[in-house]
Every structure is written in structure tokens, then in C-alpha cells.
Amino acid sequence: MKKQMRWMGCVGAGLILTVSALAQGSAVKTGEKIAFLGDSITQQGADGPGGYVRLVISGLEANGVKAEAIPAGISGNKSNQMLERLERAVLSKKPAWMTLSCGVNDVWHGEKGIPLDQYQQNITKIVDRCQAAGVKVMLLTSTMIREDQGNEFNQKLVAYNAFLRALAVEKKCLLADLNAEMQVTLAQAKKTQPRPANGNYLTADGVHMNPAGNQMMALGVLRGFGLGETQLAKTREYWLDLPGTCELAAKAKLTQRQYQQLSALAAQKKCSVDSLVGEALNQSVAVLLKK
Numbered sequence: 001m002k003k004q005m006r007w008m009g010c011v012g013a014g015l016i017l018t019v020s021a022l023a024q025g026s027a028v029k030t031g032e033k034i035a036f037l038g039d040s041i042t043q044q045g046a047d048g049p050g051g052y053v054r055l056v057i058s059g060l061e062a063n064g065v066k067a068e069a070i071p072a073g074i075s076g077n078k079s080n081q082m083l084e085r086l087e088r089a090v091l092s093k094k095p096a097w098m099t100l101s102c103g104v105n106d107v108w109h110g111e112k113g114i115p116l117d118q119y120q121q122n123i124t125k126i127v128d129r130c131q132a133a134g135v136k137v138m139l140l141t142s143t144m145i146r147e148d149q150g151n152e153f154n155q156k157l158v159a160y161n162a163f164l165r166a167l168a169v170e171k172k173c174l175l176a177d178l179n180a181e182m183q184v185t186l187a188q189a190k191k192t193q194p195r196p197a198n199g200n201y202l203t204a205d206g207v208h209m210n211p212a213g214n215q216m217m218a219l220g221v222l223r224g225f226g227l228g229e230t231q232l233a234k235t236r237e238y239w240l241d242l243p244g245t246c247e248l249a250a251k252a253k254l255t256q257r258q259y260q261q262l263s264a265l266a267a268q269k270k271c272s273v274d275s276l277v278g279e280a281l282n283q284s285v286a287v288l289l290k291k
Contacts, residue, residue: 025226025227026060026065026226028065029065029096031066032068032095032096033070033093033094033097034069034070034096035072035089035090035095036053036073036101037072037082037089037101037126038077038082039076039077039101039102041073041207041208041209042073043071045214046071049244049245051209052214052215052221053069053073055239056069056218056221056225058238059219059232059235059238062234072090077102077105079102080122083122086129086130096135098130099137099138099140100126100127100138101140101142103141103142103161103164104145106160108207120163123164124171127171137171137173138173138225139173139175139176141165141178141179142157142161142164142179143179144157144179144183144186146203147203161177161179176221176223176224178217178220178221181219182216186202189201202216215239
């Protein structure tokens, strides 16, 4: 209990560490590689240009820093699995940096999860091995498990995130406090935006990020790397015209004859029906916005 209170007391110090990086400009330099170690949130974050991993890279590029991402997210992974694959997934690729997003599955999986004491040991070993290999680490506090801070999962997650904040201070790691960022962003969204149809403002399913959630995560990481508010504003503007960062869930309702005709046309063009319709939709949207 005393240990837990000590971690909680380090929250402010962890935030100071992040703020101190702000005054220094981007800690990442052109030509450096960043490994993104994590679970399904990170895996999805690297899948398309709107994922947080890809947005971090494009956000750096918008500010004159050309870095390379090493995607290292695997769905369902917990801290023990990330520790086990650290060498082959990260260290063998010789990155200058690694961000670590871990904790959601350790808590969310209940009895099949990882208890706090084992989580502490696993995360500490990951950080120690990275630093011994010359890889600089940024710790990401775990984002919320469903958009309700009062539920049992998020309450259990408090101690895990408190540990991460304290470890960032102890090991002199950068810190992106995404859990705190998510709570603030969520509170603002509830005040200013109508409730979405699925009830979630920042996630697609309560855990995995939607476009707004991916941007929230990316901005938090970029802020952790030292980008100031002027640079972040430039990043937001750059993202506005970045192709593919938002996808519509709208589905075309077709007759069987229409689908057969589209399939034949797609075969001629050597593409899928989905890509054919998607391109047509993009063109239609462009025409619509010109009116």
C-alpha cells in the first residue's frame, strides 16, 4: 500500500518530466527509427494513415522531422508477452526510440490478466533492456477501458498507470500520459458534441480508437516528444488534408445484378469491388463538396 501511494505521489513529477521536454523541441531527429510496442490498439494504430502510430510519424514530418516507424503491436498482448518478444520485435531492429503502450489487456483480461506486481516486474525489465541497448523509451499510460472512468476496470487501471508515471521518473523516460489526456478530451467532448450513435466519443468499441481517439493519442505522444502548441497546431492542420485518415462506415445496398456488374468491372480493372466502389465514393464526395 505504501508503494502504491509513493507511485501516486510521483504523478506530478512525471508530468513535469513531460513538460520539461516541451521546451526542448522535438526529441526525435530526422533519420531515427521509433518502435511502437503494444497490443491491438497499437497494431491498429499502424494499419492505416489515420492510426495513431502513422499520425505520430506524419506529425513529426509536418514539423520537418522525417522518422521511420517500426510497428510492434500485437492484438491481445500483455506485458509478459511484450517482454518475451522484445528482442526480435524491437531491439534487433536497432531503433533510437521505443514507445511502450501496455496495460489494457493486463487488466481487462481479468483472471487471465497480469497482477500488478508481475506487471511492474515485466515493464521494468522491458525498460532496463531497452536502455541497456541504447534505446530511449517513452512510456504511455494505458487508455481507458470503456469510456466510463468509474467502472471496475478503469479503477483497477489507476494503480498500473500510477506505476508507469513513477517509473518514468525513476528511469528518466519520457512520458505521454494518455489516460489523463483521454479523460480530459472525453469530458470536453461530452460538453460540446452530441452523443454518437454507439455512445462512444473516442473509441469504436469502448477500447480501440476511432479517428478522434487516434488523434488524441498521437497528439499526446507528439507532446511527449517535445512538440509545443504551435507545432501541434501545425500538425492538426497537416492532418486535415492527409488522405485516408478517416473512413466512413456507410455501406452500399445493391441488387445482385449490380453486384455482379461491379464484380465484372472490378475484374477488368484488376481490383476488388470494395476498392472500386471506394474510389467512386471518394470522387463523389469531392464533387459534392464543390457544390
